[in-house]
Amino acid sequence: MEFKFVHNNFNVLDLERSLKFYAxxxxxxxxxxxxxxxxxxxxVYLSDGSSKHLLELxxxxxxxxxxxxxxxxxxxxxxxxxxxxxxxxxKAMGCVAFENKEMGIYFIQDPDDYWLEILPTK
Structure with missing residues (x-):
């Protein structure tokens, strides 16, 4: 028996605003x-165009x-x-919620306050 990741779900209040943010x-x-x-x-399912994992709004x-x-x-x-x-x-979008310079990562916050971690490609 095998399992694979397919998608994650976020519930949103304003779909159009969220779609604009993620784009x-x-x-x-x-x-x-x-x-x-x-x-x-x-x-609505969103894709980054390269991985199979989707974000479901x-x-x-x-x-x-x-x-x-x-x-x-x-x-x-x-x-x-x-x-x-x-x-x-x-930063220009005003959506950075937390920056950890020591770890070299930061988080942005979407319109519904979900946090998204941004990492440099290794």
């Missing part, structure tokens, strides 16, 4: 969408309150081949 901040592109006729939810029509993210101790991690350029871009 601008991480160049993620929509690859699939599930939108039932009832309109009760929309699921789920919007629920009746949700109006921000999601409780607990102690924000979970995150997704992304590698970049231009760490300095990425950091400058994310």
């Amino acid at each position: 601008e901040a991480l160049k993620l592109k929509e690859v699939r969408r599930i939108a039932p006729a009832s309109g009760e939810f929309i699921i 789920t919007w629920m029509r009746d949700r109006t309150e921000p999601y409780d993210l607990g102690d924000e101790e979970f995150h997704l991690a992304f590698e970049t081949d231009d760490y300095a350029g990425a950091l400058a871009k994310h």
Whole structure:
């Protein structure tokens, strides 16, 4: 029996705002969408174009309150081949939540306060 990672899910309050953020901040592109006729939810899968792992964004029509993210101790991690350029871009976007210069990493925060770790390619 084998298992493989397929996707991670983040629930979002404003789908269009989140899609814009992920496109601008991480160049993620929509690859699939599930939108039932009832309109009760929309699921959008985003890809980096190189790995098979997807980010699933789920919007629920009746949700109006921000999601409780607990102690924000979970995150997704992304590698970049231009760490300095990425950091400058994310600082200009105003989304850097924490920078750890000693470890050579930083975190950005999406519109729903999910944290995303940015690492230099090794």
